[in-house]
Amino acid sequence: MLGSLQSDLNKLGVQTVAKGVCGACCKPIVGQVVTAMGRTWHPEHFVCTHCQEEIGSRNFFEREGQPYCEKDYHTLFSPRCYYCNGPILDKVVTALDQTWHPEHFFCAQCGSFFGPEGFHEKDGKAYCRKDYFDMFAPKCGGCARAILENYISALNSLWHPECFVCRECFTPFVNGSFFEHDGQPYCEVHYHERRGSLCSGCQKPITGRCITAMAKKFHPEHFVCAFCLKQLNKGTFKEQNDKPYCHGCFIKLFS
Numbered sequence: 001m002l003g004s005l006q007s008d009l010n011k012l013g014v015q016t017v018a019k020g021v022c023g024a025c026c027k028p029i030v031g032q033v034v035t036a037m038g039r040t041w042h043p044e045h046f047v048c049t050h051c052q053e054e055i056g057s058r059n060f061f062e063r064e065g066q067p068y069c070e071k072d073y074h075t076l077f078s079p080r081c082y083y084c085n086g087p088i089l090d091k092v093v094t095a096l097d098q099t100w101h102p103e104h105f106f107c108a109q110c111g112s113f114f115g116p117e118g119f120h121e122k123d124g125k126a127y128c129r130k131d132y133f134d135m136f137a138p139k140c141g142g143c144a145r146a147i148l149e150n151y152i153s154a155l156n157s158l159w160h161p162e163c164f165v166c167r168e169c170f171t172p173f174v175n176g177s178f179f180e181h182d183g184q185p186y187c188e189v190h191y192h193e194r195r196g197s198l199c200s201g202c203q204k205p206i207t208g209r210c211i212t213a214m215a216k217k218f219h220p221e222h223f224v225c226a227f228c229l230k231q232l233n234k235g236t237f238k239e240q241n242d243k244p245y246c247h248g249c250f251i252k253l254f255s
Contacts, residue, residue, distance in 0.1 A: 037062050048072055096121060107131055155183055166190055214239055225249050 018028035020040035024047075034041040047054050048069040061073035068076070078087035082096075083104035093100040106113050109131035120132035127135070137146035141155065142163030152159045165172050168190035179191030192198045192205035199206050201222025211218045211234050223232050226243040238250035245253065 036060070037065070037067065050076060095119070096124060096126060109135065154178075155180055155185060157183075168193070213237070213244065214242065227253060 018030055019033045020029050021027065022029050022042045022045050023037075023039035024041060024045035027042075029040055029042055032043050034043050034046040036046060043056065044054060046056075046067065048060070049066040050068055050072040053069060055067060055069055059070045060067045061070065061077075062068075063073065063077060074087040074089055078089060079092055079099040080086065081088055081101045081104050082098035083100055086101070088099060088101055091102050093102050093105045095105060105126065107119070107128040108125040109127055112128050114126070114128060117129050119126040120129060121127075122132065122136055133146040133148060137148065138151070138158045139145065140147055140151075140160045140163050141157030142159050142165075145160075147158055147160060150161055152161055152164045154164065164178075164185060166178070166187040167184045168186060171187055173185070173187065178185040179188055180186070181191055181194045186194060188205055189198070197206050197210070197217060198204065199219045199222050200216040201218050201224070204219075206217055206219055209220050211220050211223045213223060213234055221231060223234070223244065224230060225232055225237070225246040227245055227249040230246050232244055232246060237244040237246060238254075239245070240250065240254055
C-alpha cells in the first residue's frame, strides 16, 4: 500500500521520503515521527508498554528498553511507602529495612517527626526517644519514671540512685545498708517505727529484749518509774495518765 501511495504522490509531483523505520511495527515512517530512546516510531505506535495508551508528548520513562507512561512506571517500579503503600516519587526515607515518604515516617506512638536525636526501634516500629523510654525502659521503683542511665538493683526492682532512699525521711543509705518493709526501703529508725519496734522511752530501735506495756514497747532499762526513774518490771507498776510508776511513788503521788 505504501508503495502505491508513494507512486501516486510522485505522479502528482509530491516527493515522499521515508523518515525511518518504526520501532514497533518495523515499517517505514512517512508522515509524523516520534524520536525516542534512539529509535523512531509512528506516533500511534509509541505507547506505554503496560497500559498501551499513546504517550504522545507526555513524559515517559524507559526501563529495559521499553517505554512506560509516568503513572505506570511509578506504579510498577518506584519504591513504595511502608505506611501508605503508595509509590515514592521524590525524596525517600530508608529505615527499618523499609522505604517511606518523609511525611509518613514518624513516631508510632505520638505521631511526631524525628529530630536530630533520631528514633528508636521496637518490634519493627519507630518511636521518638521520649515515648520509647516511657513505654519500654525499666521503671524506677521510687518515682516510676524511666531509667535511662545508672541504676540500683534492690528489692526486686530497679531504682535511680537518687531515688533509692528511706521512704519516710528520704535519707540516703550509708554504705548501702537499708531495711525492707512491705517491699520498700527504710532507714533503721523508720523501719522499726513502721514495725512498731521503737522504744517509747528513748525512741531508738529495739533489737534485743523488749518489754511491752501500756500498748507500747520499751528497752528493759528504759521502762522506769516516771517519778523516781527506778527500773520497773512489767507486772509491778501502776499506770496514771499514760505513765508508769513504781508502787511507792504511785502511793505517794496519787493516794
